[in-house]
Amino acid sequence: MAISQVTEVIRIRSKVLAEIARMAYEDCLEKDIGNMMDTIVSEDGPRYRCCVHKERAVLRQRINLTLSQPLHVTQEEAAAGALAGKVEDMPFISVLPEACDQCPIDKYMVTDACRNCLAHNCINSCPKQAILVVQNRAYIDKTRCVECGLCKKSCQYGAIIEISRPCERVCAVKAIVAGGDRKAVIDHEKCVECGACREACPFGAIGDRSLLVQVIRQIKSGKQVYAMLAPAFAGHFGAKTRPGQLVNAIKQLGFHEVIEVAYGADIVTIKEAKEFLETVPKSRPFMTSSCCPAFVSMVEKHFPDLKDMVSSTVSPMLAAAQIIKNNNPDAVIVFIGPCIAKKSEARNHSDLVDFALTFEELAAMLTGKGIDIDTIADSGFQSAASGTGNGFACAGGVAKAVQAAVAGLEPLAAVISHNAAGLENCAEVLTQIQSGRLKANFLEGMACYGGCIGGPGGLANVRVASKLVDNFAKQSTAKNALDNGPAQTDSEKPGHWHRQSKQ
Template sequence: MAISQTTEVVRIRSQVLEEITKMAYENRLEKDIVNVRDIIVSEEGPRYRCCIHKEKAVLRQRINLTLSQSLKLSQEEAAAAAMAGKVEDMPLITVMPEACDQCPIDKYLVTDACRNCLAHNCIHSCPKAAIMVVQNRAYIDKSRCVECGLCKKSCQYGAIIEISRPCERVCAVKAIVAGGDRKAVIDQKKCVECGSCREACPFGAIGDSSAVVQVIQHILNGKQVYAMLAPAFAGHFGPKTKPGQIVEAIKQLGFYAVQEVAYGADIVTLNEAKEFLATVPEQRPFMTSSCCPAFVTMIEKHFSDIKDRISSTVSPMLATARLIKANNPAAVTVFIGPCIAKKAEARKHAGLVDYALTFEELTAMFTGKGIELDLVPDKGFESAASGTGNGFACAGGLVKAVQSAVAGLDPAAVVKPLNAEGIENCAEAVQQLQAGKVEANFLEGMSCYGGCIGGPGGLANVRVAKKLVDNFTQKSAAATALDNESAAIDNEKIGHWHCR
């Protein structure tokens, strides 16, 4: 069960998650929460920070975030709140101030490559007269610099370099900036909650809140907790692990039942195809997918003038949850996948999707409960979803599913697809469609490269995950959503699927 890049940041995050889930399952979280620090912090001396006190402060904030509690609470207060089922009303993606303190803040720097040339193009190009010569080389006065970058562009030696924080660099929507105290600040009005910044921070200073303890409490309290397993699950637990072992292991955690979100993807496919046929091009020139919450949020926040182009069909996660709640109103629904943005979508639809966890958190639950996947019996598993439904996990899979459904419903209709991976590419694709530079009438947008299998909460390399998912889709009994008779029946039984 190898994580794609097992850095020290990932190890620490996993260790904290594993220890907290173990304590929660053994019902000793409130009593022993202070002992978590012994995993990371050594009284013999600091391992990662300047001093032990700093390491303890960082760990306390990491623990509170893992418990979905305010970073200001003590560990004991945070543990008590989590055990009581409370989830703090706070941003999903959070900067831990104690951990964010070692990134440079000067955006442009003059290097030793400066020759103090006679042309002084850098000085002449600066609109604020922020550059001067000091000790035979150019010097940038930070009090005047407005970080326009003209000096860098004008230097013929390339002696001026641009430095950006890793979190800033990966944020395609420019939602992260350096605050006055050198700490990173996330602008929630711009953030699409994709989780890229969390993965980019080399100090692990950005994290996502977790509801793993709250889910465990529901299980221990005897609630009927349903695991809604994302289509990507077949690709993230190693080539030797069978899908049946994963499903059985989830049941051993105490989940009441496991429902494939790929089955919900079949229902979404049927409805999205009908919506496309009914609205494109008569009512709108193109339609976009609605399955990736980060992509949908990007359009809502940064391209609000075309919000009407987003498919009104719910995502596969919401379709699956709606089906479960219709059959069992007492159910507690928990999405499990590689996506962090799904946590935000779950919050928007509280009461329909109660919680969302990542594969990383699921793995921590296995460890906390003492379950070894390799030793779990394979009781056999046959997917209830079609091949195209399971293919939703990979980039281009959604388009393929909708195309096949449209062709089956109306052979004369033509889907001209365009798919984009990564928020930056998604934004560019939207701009091209708006400007009429590409001939397409259906856009599949995925915030992660590779599609859902590339999510920040995943466990495997994207290429490995894709191969495993592709192998799994080929074993599906039904080829497409139109071939899945039970999905068609449930689609008609539940009825209205159009809302977000």
């Protein structure tokens, strides 16, 4: 398996996940959970914090978050709760308080470039008189500073710099700030759980809670547990790993069946194309995609006046789950992909999807059970989805699929599509379309750069993964959704095909 930029943060997170998965499979989680402290953190190091006690405090919170249990309980209590199927009512993205303590809180700083010039533009521009000259150099009095940034703008030397925490800097919706105790605080009323802050934090102080143990518990209970693989799966487990090998490896984990979410993408493509033809421009000037839960959440929370522009069609994950439920109402359904936001979407649609895991968590399950994909036989897997359905994983893929379907349904219809990847870009494009500066009547919005393939729960470099997905998509028998007869038939069956806004 190919993993891009393996940092110490990723190593520790993967080790915790794999060890917990191993103990869950071997039925020794509650008994041996306490041993993880000595296994991962010892007096001999390696040391990332000030002392072994700090290391263990951080690890304790990381373990509890992985078990989806309260951060303050003991490891034994957390293990017992996870095995009992309990899940703490908490957001999927959380700050580990013990780990978050090493980022500076001062936003503006005077550097050695300050020459104590005669103009003193910084002093004159400050509305709070927070800048003084101390030892022949400007000094910012933090008790008066309101961090307006006027001093930085006025300094002709560029001697005043702005410092922002990595987590704050990457949050497009400004949902994370430094609290009074220097620890990051997430405003969950603004947060869309995209996971960008988790990836940006160099101290591993932000994590996503996992339902890995709860999934293994369902498998070991003998229930028919279905794995739904996101379209990005073809690009995240290495160029030498064949899809058939991955599918067989997942079945060795105990999953009853493996279903492609890309098949659900074909259904969504057909329905979104019909929705576009029915509503644009008759009842709305443009329509956006609805497959990315973080993008949809951003529109609903931060662009509420545009929420009616979002497609009413469910995401490919929910469409694929509906097909499974139609055939097996008692199925336990687990989505597996590179997306963290899918965890909250699954929580909000628990009638269809029981759990959501990332590729990182799937890799940990394989490691924990001692399964090496490279040694698994290739079953000669053939995708049930079209080429454009598999292309949903990459930026521009949804727009391409919908445009092809619209052209097939009504050749004279004019689709002016645009795709935006990254929430900042999505916000900018939404504003431009709304103001008329950008002419587009269909927008594909993706929270992650590169599209779903670039999700924070992935394993591979975006560029390499995109190429692998593209190669896999070209092998599909059906070129686009309208060529996929079974998907067209399933799209006409009864089911929950319309998403419900959470606002």
